[in-house]
Ligand code: BES
C-alpha cells in the first residue's frame with residue numbers, strides 16, 4: 001500500500017520538531033580524527049541509539065570497533081517476501097578548523113535565512129536525520145513497506161579504517177537486498193540527482209629525514225641537503241606541465257570512458273562557469289584533453305593535503321630542518337587499486353630520493369572507486385521519488401568524492417548502494433561555515449518517503 005500522502009502530511013505537520021531534533025545531533029562535536037573528542041563520538045552514537053529506541057526498532061546495538069563504535073538496529077516486520085534495506089550513515093564529522101573563519105560556532109547550529117549552519121549539517125547528520133524522519137513519517141501512517149536495518153559508523157571521515165573487517169565479521173547481521181546511502185548530494189537545488197559512481201581514495205603521508213638534527217642555516221648552510229627542499233622537489237615532480245601525474249604506472253588501470261558515458265556527462269550543466277563559481281578559483285587548471293566535469297569526477301587526481309617542515313611559528317628562525325612531511329592523496333577511478341598506487345608512489349620516491357635522505361610512506365586510507373548499477377529496483381525507486389517531488393526527471397552523475405562503505409557493501413554483502421543526499425555543492429563540506437539548505441532538506445524527507453513506498457514489490 002502507498003500511504004505516502006498520509007506520511008507526507010505527518011512530515012509537514014512535524015517539520016519544526018524535526019528541525020529541533022536535527023539541531024540536537026548537530027550540537028555534538030563528533031570529530032572522529034580527534035582523540036579528545038572520543039566522549040562526543042560516544043555521545044553521538046548514544047543519541048542515535050536513543051532515537052532508534054523511540055521508534056521501536058529491534059536488536060539495537062552499539063558494536064565496538066578498534067576506534068569508534070557502530071550503531072546497529074533493525075526491523076524485519078515487513079516479512080521475508082519484502083526487500084530489506086540497509087540504511088547507512090556516518091555520525092562523525094570533519095574537524096571544524098579554522099575556527100576563526102566560522103560566522104557562528106560550528107557546534108551551535110544556527111539558522112540564517114534558508115540555511116542551517118553547523119559542522120556536519122550537510123555531511124552528513126542532516127542526511128541521516130532526513131532518513132530517520134522519513135522513516136518515522138511512514139511509520140506514523142501505517143506498517144512500514146520494507147524491512148530495515150541501520151548501520152551508522154563513526155569513522156567515515158577518516159577513511160573507515162575498521163569498517164571492512166566489521167562488515168566481514170557481521171555479514172549475516174547486515175544481510176540485505178540493497179543499501180540506502182544518503183552521503184552524496186545534488187548538483188543544484190532544482191536539479192534532482194542520482195549518483196551512480198564515486199571515486200576511490202589513496203591517502204599517504206611521506207616523511208623525509210635528513211641529518212640527525214636541525215642545524216644553524218648560517219654555520220652549516222651550503223654543505224647539507226635540506227629535506228624541505230628535497231620534499232618540495234619530489235612533490236613538484238609528481239605532475240608534469242600538462243598536469244599529468246608522473247608516478248610510474250599510475251594510469252595503467254584507468255578504464256577509459258565509454259563514448260555513451262562521455263556524451264551523457266557532457267549534457268550535465270557543469271561547465272567552466274560552474275566550477276569557477278563553485279571553487280572561487282581565478283582560473284581552472286587540469287589535465288589536458290578532458291572536460292572540466294570529466295576531470296572532477298572521472299579522472300584520477302593527486303593533491304598535497306598538508307605539508308610540514310622546519311619553523312612554522314610567528315616570525316623567522318634560521319634553521320635547516322632535519323625533517324619534512326607531506327600528506328598526499330590521490331582520488332582513484334575504476335579500476336585503479338590503492339595498493340598498486342602505493343607501490344607506484346614508492347617506486348617514484350626511490351628513483352628520485354638523494355642518498356642524503358631516508359623516507360617512510362605511511363598509508364592513511366585506501367579504497368577503490370565504486371559504481372552502482374543504475375538498472376536496479378533501488379535506483380528506479382529513487383528516480384521515481386525524485387521526479388515526483390522535484391517535478392522533473394533526475395540527472396545521473398558520477399561524484400568525485402569517496403565513500404568507502406559503498407565498495408565494501410558490494411563486495412562483502414553483494415548489495416548495491418542507492419546513493420543520494422540533499423546537500424548542495426556550495427554547502428562548504430569540510431570547510432568553515434558548512435550549512436544545509438532547509439527547504440531542500442524537507443524535500444529530501446518527502447523524496448525518501450516516496451522512495452521507501454516505491455520499493456514495494
Ligand atoms: N559525503 C562525503 C563524500 C561526498 C561528498 C560524496 C559530496 C558525494 C558528494 C564524505 O563524507 C567524504 O567526505 N568522504 C571522504 C572520504 C575519505 C575520508 C575516505 C572524502 O571524499 O574525502
Ligand code: MN
Nearest residue numbers: 123124156183
Ligand atoms: Mn559524508
